[in-house]
Amino acid sequence: QVQLLESGGGVVQPGRSLRLSCAASGFGFNDYSLHWVRQAPGRGLEWVALTSPDGSIRHYSETVKGRFTISRDNSKNTLYLEMISLRTEDTAKYYCARDHQPSNAIDVWGQGTLVTVSS
Amino acid sequence: SYELTQSPSVSVSPGQTARITCSGDILSKQFGYWYQQKSGQAPVLVIFKDNERPSGIPERFSGSSSGTTVTLTISGVQAEDEAEYFCQSADDSGPYTVLFGGGTKLTVL
Numbered sequence: 001q002v003q004l005l006e007s008g009g010g011v012v013q014p015g016r017s018l019r020l021s022c023a024a025s026g027f028g029f030n031d032y033s034l035h036w037v038r039q040a041p042g043r044g045l046e047w048v049a050l051t052s053p054d055g056s057i058r059h060y061s062e063t064v065k066g067r068f069t070i071s072r073d074n075s076k077n078t079l080y081l082e083m084i085s086l087r088t089e090d091t092a093k094y095y096c097a098r099d100h101q102p103s104n105a106i107d108v109w110g111q112g113t114l115v116t117v118s119s
Numbered sequence: 120s121y122e123l124t125q126s127p128s129v130s131v132s133p134g135q136t137a138r139i140t141c142s143g144d145i146l147s148k149q150f151g152y153w154y155q156q157k158s159g160q161a162p163v164l165v166i167f168k169d170n171e172r173p174s175g176i177p178e179r180f181s182g183s184s185s186g187t188t189v190t191l192t193i194s195g196v197q198a199e200d201e202a203e204y205f206c207q208s209a210d211d212s213g214p215y216t217v218l219f220g221g222g223t224k225l226t227v228l
Contacts, residue, residue: 035217044219044221044222047219050215050217059214059215061216095161095162100167103168104152104209104211104217105152105207107164111161
């Protein structure tokens with residue numbers, strides 16, 4: 001069964017850092033690009049970042065560029081999101097998601113991990 | 120930069136047809152995708168490449184495209200279809216960017 005399981009969320013003060021993890025199972029992890037997508041409470045979906053199957057290519061939204069780093073460890077089937085200089089507007093549920101290979105869609109989503117940035 | 124625009128809400132009675140639209144200039148050159156998100160759950164892909172349906176998605180879900188607009192059509196709406204629906208596209212003309220519409224809340228009366 002294809003599964004993505006996020007962890008690492010929590011409450012953090014503005015300006016601090018946090019690292020999210022996403023453990024994948026049930027599919028060939030090395031074969032897929034992976035995304036982070038977030039959703040602020042009561043709001044819509046916002047794409048955050050994408051990494052290629054081997055991790056050599058990374059893309060970011062303008063909102064997080066320079067503060068967030070997406071990475072992956074293919075030996076551990078794990079995706080990461082390192083977040084620094086967090087802001088209150090970064091408060092959201094963060095989803096790990098798999099790129100849909102025949103298209104630019106996202107075909108598998110985790111259940112998300114909640115990050116709350118508050119003093 | 121590109122944007123995707125959706126109407127905030129659509130309401131239909133059970134058995135009727137719901138049409139949800141998404142507009143944006145990027146859609147004239149890139150495919151549109153649709154996700155269903157029920158309350159408290161993760162999104163689910165229901166349409167990709169404008170009009171293709173992933174396995175396991177009921178046939179009552181269909182998609183179409185015309186110019187700068189993509190449309191998600193739900194025929195014979197059921198109570199279980201009540202959800203938020205998001206459109207999505209991708210811009211690879213510069214740094215790769217994934218775009219989401221603001222979402223449309225479908226209410227089944």
